Amino acid sequence: MRGAAVVLLALGIGFAHAAPAPDLAAAKVAVAAADAAAGRARAAGDQWMPTLAALKAAHVALARGDAAAAVTAATHARHLALLSLRQAAEQKRLWRNEVPRQ
Amino acid sequence: MRRWLLLLLALAAPVAAAAAPNPAADRAAFQGWFRHLFPQLPLAKYVDGPYNFSASERAQWQQIMELPPYGFAVDHGKALFDARFPDGAGYASCFPHGGIGIAQDYPQFDPKTGRVVTLPIAINRCRVAHGLPKLKLTTGDLADIDAYMVRTSRGHKIDVVVPDTKPALAAYEAGKEYFYSRRGQLNFSCASCHLQYPGHRVRGDTLAPALGITASFPIYRSKWGNMGTLVRRFIGCNKNIRSAPDKPDSLAYRDLEYFLTAMSNGLPIAGPGARP
Amino acid sequence: MTGKGGCVKHELRILALAALCSLVPLAARAAPTAADIAAGRKIAFTKTLGNCIACHVIPGGAQPGNIGPNLTHIRVLVPHRKDAYAIIFDEPARKPQTPMPPFGRNHILTPAQIRQVIAFLYSHK
Incomplete structure (x- = not known):
């Protein structure tokens, strides 16, 4: 059931390319979500520089009123932040594999 | 019931995997790896x-x-190290042995603050204790003072x-x-x-x-x-x-x-x- | 921690599917062109892009590193391009201890860029 919902949602995002350009309110929501994800990544101790660069681009686009560019950059930033969070969570367990043993 | 057992196992496993910290054993394994x-x-x-x-x-x-190429930094660091603070004290007053030949003992753990203190951070702490602003920790004057103090510790x-x-x-x-x-x-x-x-x-x-x-x-x-x-x-x-x-x-x-x-x-x- | 990790995984799956959907029109791919090979070369030799030369010997690349295998004879080393794609995309998934970055998984390169790098590497006879 959850899987089906995920696919439907994904298709929805996929088709969003054909949908009309997002408005500023939607862009603000996307940028806020990216900010939140980046905040979690920082707290987890694994912030990527490209996440910060994409986040900055999203804020700049939002400031000049370019909602489409803001959503694109914010989505990218959020995606990178989530990837780094997954990396940080995995490393909580995996780091011990790199320790030399006697 | 089974779910609880699984949860218990999940919680217990990492604890079992992570032995108590043992710096001496870690060092032996670390140096052994390179050997x-x-x-x-x-x-x-x-x-x-x-x-x-x-x-x-x-x-x-x-x-x-x-x-x-660090010769100038060491000389400059020595001059800064020897200079008096406005209150009349100097860096030497903040360190054991007047700050000479002690770099091998850093970093140290400070039980008062619960934090690790590196030699550059100790230099800044000395400044703050004598009413001076902190220096940049990466380069510049502080790196020069650090260079001088480390130079006096060479071989230790x-x-x-x-x-x-x-x-x-x-x-x-x-x-x-x-x-x-x-x-x-x-x-x-x-x-x-x-x-x-x-x-x-x-x-x-x-x-x-x-x-x-x-x-x-x-x-x-x-x-x-x-x-x-x-x-x-x-x-x-x-x-x-x-x-x-x-x-x-x-x-x-x-x-x-x-x-x-x-x-x-x-x-x-x-x-x-x-x-x- | 586990709950949070699961949530991140779930959110990532949605994003990955969304990306897949937007890539479907690109799925039908033609044979690599000279332009692909040139683009791949640039990616392999540029620090801010793939920077393959940092760790691998590659024909035509100055000051190569020697952490990874020499890629001069990649056709012998990795006969199938789809295996090369998997290695570049996410080698840690196959070999957790590898120093090879997961270029695809971590969005260091796009799938199209990875294909260009492969076109370049396999252009050496």
Whole structure:
């Protein structure tokens, strides 16, 4: 059931390319979500520089009123932040594999 | 019921896997790893870092060392170290033995603040205690004072103490976890390069072994064109793997320097150093 | 921690599917062109892009590193391009201890860029 919902949602995002350009309110929501994800990544101790660069681009686009560019950059930033969070969570367990043993 | 059992197992497993911190055992395994990699290389030689592995870089280095590029920094650092503060005191008043020949004892764990104190941070603490503003921890005057203090400690064996207390061991263990954890978009840990591939080349640069790597800091790096502290190098490494660097006085870098230096106990201080 | 990790995984799956959907029109791919090979060369030799030369010997690349295998004879080393794609995309998934970055998984390179790098590497006879 959850899987089906995920696919439907994904298709929805996929088709969003054909949908009309997002408005500023939607862009603000996307940028806020990216900010939140980046905040979690920082707290987890694994912030990527490209996440910060994409986040900055999203804020700049939002400031000049370019909602489409803001959503694109914010989505990218959020995606990178989530990837780094997954990396940080995995490393909580995996780091011990790199320790030399006697 | 089964779910509870599974949860219990999940909680118990990591606890069982993570033995109590044991810096002495860690150091034996760490140094043993490098001995296994390079059986011919004496421990004390590790402080020469990349020059152990590249004959051409070593020849260039020996030529450079006829007139060490950090010479000016050491002289300037000495002048700053000897100058009096407005209250009449000086740096010497803040350190044991007047600050001479003590670099091998840093970083230290300060039980009062519960934090690791590196030598550069100790220099800043001294300034603050005498009403002076902190200096930048990466380069400039502080790196020069550091260079002078390290120069007076050359040859002294590194002797970082990790007290057998919960907070000190926690700081040590945090530094250890930082060293071995992959991070950044490129997914590297410190160990990925400096423990797994010492002596190998990344483009034209020879990777220094993690063992002994702290002994030559601060360094004059030709690429920088001036002096830099160990934290400056941490920041550069983080950027190379596309990981947002921490603040120079962050707990993450303090703990990392604590662990990394403790792994080199017994090796001689060789700083300040010169690197490509 | 486990709950949070699961949530991140779930959110990532949605994003990955969304990306897949937007890539479907590109799925039908033609044989690599000279332009692909040139683009791949640039990616392999540029620090801010793939920077393959940092660790691998590659024909035509100055000051190569020696952490990874020499890629001069990649056709012998990795006969199938789809295996090369998997290695470049996410080698840690196959070999957790590898120093090879997961270029695809971590969005260091796009799938199209990875294909260009492969076109370049396999252009050496």
